[in-house]
Structures are given as structure tokens and as C-alpha cells.
Amino acid sequence: MTDLIARALNRLGQQLRGRLSLPGDQRYAVATAIWAKPAGRAPRAVVHCRTAEDIQLAIRAAHECDVAVSVLGGGHDWAGRALCEGIVIDLSGMRNVTVSPVERTVRVSGGARAAEVAVKADPVGLAAVTGSVVAVGMAGLTLGGGYGPLIGRFGLALDNLLAAAVVLADGRVIVADAVHEPDLFWALRGGGGNFGVVIEMRHRLHVLPSVHSGMLIFPFSDAKAVLAGCADIAASAPDELTAQIGLVAGPASVPVVMVVPTWCGPAGQGEARLAPFAKLGTLLAGTVEACRYGAALTLFDPYLARGRPTFMETCWLPALDGGSIDLLLAAITSAASPSCAVFTHEFRGAASRVPTAQTAFGLRRDHVLIEIIAAWDECAGPGEAQRHRRWARATRDAFAGIALPGGYPNLLTAGEPDRVADSFGENATRLAAAKRRYDPDNIFSSAIPLPVGGESAGAGAAAAKERESQHA
Secondary structure (H helix, E strand, O other): OOHHHHHHHHHHHHHHOOOEEOOOOHHHHHHOOOOEOOOOOOOOEEEEOOOHHHHHHHHHHHHHHOOOEEEEOOOOOOOOOOOOOOEEEEOOOOOOEEEEOOOOEEEEEOOOEHHHHHHHHHHHOEEOOOOOOOOOEHHHHHHHOOOOOOHHHHOOHHHHEEEEEEEOOOOOEEEEEOOOOHHHHHHHOOOOOOOOEEEEEEEEOEEOOOEEEEOEEEEHHHHHHHHHHHHHHHHOOOOOEEEEEEEEOOHHHOOEEEEEEEEOOOHHHHHHHHHHHHOOOOOOEOOEEEEOHHHHOOOOHHHOOOOEOEEEEEEEEOOOOHHHHHHHHHHHHOOOOOOOEEEEEEEOHHHOOOOHHHOOOOOOOOEEEEEEEEEOOHHHOOOHHHHHHHHHHHHHHHOOOOOEOOOOHHHOOOOOHHHHHHHHHHHHHHHHHHHHHHOOOOOOOOOOOOOOOOOOOHHHHHHHHHHHHHOO
């Protein structure tokens, strides 16, 4: 550590009065122990922020000593973007959630997770659009997209963002919404944390006293029939019905199929709407029932392990059909370890009806998001990282012939510039311009990758148009 950085951090520590942690501190260790065990990133310091002023001081210190800045909210990003080699702005102490039942809105501080929102919204019969699990930070989820069980009826999480208070790279605190700083508000909805630190968001809430949901587990021998049945149901399903599918390698090389259907329409229709899912194969375990929305977000909790090394790959498929089902089954039969899995997320209904130019999110057509997870135990021995990376990449490559260009930006890395550009498509140029305006020095370089120069990859864009016509 240079003298300049040491002096800047020493001064910052004096200004923050005990809210700065350095390597070796217990609080530093806790803050950097994020969901996916990080590799090769050791932050110089973690600033445990409680106010906008704390964040301003951290950004100023980073400017002074020319180090990177990253933002730690829920810490659920597999690529470890919450951590950088410079200064980490830790928002985990900023978790306030305030619900307004009359306005049907919620104010969410930058470090709040879906769990905190559900605790406040559930008792008054309201729900925010979230991801699929309670541990995910609302800010990171929303800024990058936000697939989840309510997507068909209410859209992505970012489609329900009404306003955001942001600390910019120059230290200013501004509020962006449809009227004030509209270019920033547009970019925040899909461009990730590339433009500043979101200290508070205001989200639209929806009247939803309960949902009908549950996790159904089937043997892998029934996998093809179960997946084909899910695809058939989805083909004619109303917006209020979604289903997430998981193929998990499982212990002793015995894979299983998980199906998590969710009905968010009229409560009296829930049982009948979900009954067909239980008949798709030989049910090993599970049930569906009426519950609060927050309870439905806990279904994956028993299967989520923190602190494991993890690689992820992603792609977008036009639909779940016979060809893609065969590829999914082949991937699991060749899984690198029991902790490997592939999950699907639906994108349709309300999410598909939003015009592409309305937000920075680049793919507004029906599709299926494929999430390929390669996790393993660190004590398994040398070579496991490469073996799991190869499996994840091979699985994604197997879909190349049928996949749409690009992929979910929240799951991409900076090492794939063409895929990143294709992900934002026609929004790439405007997004790059917003980055130059609000963060010209790229202080927030640890966020999700953006298109380089604002140009979409020509071949990918052409292929996208071709597949659009084929699957329209």
C-alpha cells in the first residue's frame, strides 16, 4: 500500500469514527464473506456507510488515491462485483424499508434485501416485484433487471422502480425519476450500478394478499416429461402464472427436477391453476399452497449455501422446447459435481409488453433465461475450479445454435464484450452516453459490464433480428 493510499485511508478512518475496516479486522472479514466465495479480490478497505455523507467521503478518498470503488448491498452477485481491490462501500447498515399502503409504494434503502421488503409489505396485503429468493439485495436486482415469479403480471423489478436517490461520482446527491434526471432514471433501469451509489429507491407495490406456490420435486427419470409438461402449460398460461424449473445434479450423482409454480391471480383460482403441475411425473416431495408472497420467496432457502466458489454462465432461449429440453438434460448428466445446477426463469406477459426503448434493459420479447451454476467445495482439491468452469462454459456453448444473442447482464462478465453489446441491443449507444455523462472517470468500474463505445455487435444484432422473425 502506497503512502498516498495509507494517508487517505487514515484520514477517512478518522472522519468515519470506527466505520472503516481494514484487512485483518473482524468486521472486514464479515463484510467480504459474500454469497459466492471471491477469488483474487482483496479490498484495501471497507466503509460501513450509514448516510449519504459517509458515501461521499468514501468516493472522495477513492478519487484522492486513484483506487476503484465497489458497492456492497446484498452481496449475492456470483461474480463478486460487490468487492474490488480499492474501497468497498458497504450498504448493509442501510436497510430501512418504509411502506405507504395508501400510495402503494415502498421506500427501500440501498442495502435492503427482498426479505426486509416482504416483512413490511406482507402484513398490509401488498407485494413488491422481487427476484426468487429473499437474500438478494433489492438495489442490485433492480438496477440490472429483476426476473422473478411476478414477472408475467407486473414485469421486471426495474419496471416497478419509480425513483432513485443516487450519490454520483462527483459527490452530488440527486433524485432521478421520470421528470427529474430522466436520462439517469432510464439508465438505472437495466444499466446496473454504473452511474453512482443508489442510497434509496421508491418502488411500486401491488395488491397481493397471497399467492399460491410451492416446490415440487420429481425424479430425473421423469425429467423430459416434466419439462415438456411445463412448456405446454406455459404456452397457454395467463400472465398470473409462472413456473421456475431447476435441474440439480444432486448427491451421489442422482439428479432431481424442481418445479416452483406461482399463481398471483385471484386466490380462489390458485389450487386449480397449479394442480396440473403435480401430475407431470412421479412426485417425490413437495406441495403447493396459499401463502404470503414473502413465504414463497423462502422456498429455495434450504438449497442456498454461502461461501462456496462459484462460476455461472447464462443465455437466453426463445422458448423451452424439445431441443432445449434435451440440452438441459444432457448438461445435468455431465455435471462436474453434486452442487451443479441449471435453472430457468420465464420472461413474458407484462415484461414483454414494455417498449424496448423505455428502459435500458435490452430484450423485450418472450424468452427463457437459463442460469448455469457450477459450485463446489473448496476442499475438494486442485483442478476443481477449471473443471467446473469447463462444465459451465460447455453447457452454455451447447445452446449456442438456438440461443438469442447476448444474455442477462446481471450474470455476464466484462470479458465478453460482444455478448454485452448484444444484451443491450439498440439501447447500447444511449447507455454509453449516460455512462460518459454521469461517471466519466469510470469510478464505478466494478458494476455489471456495459457496451464498449456504445456499439452493438453487428453479427449478433443481425442474428437477433433473424430469430425475432422466426419466433414471432
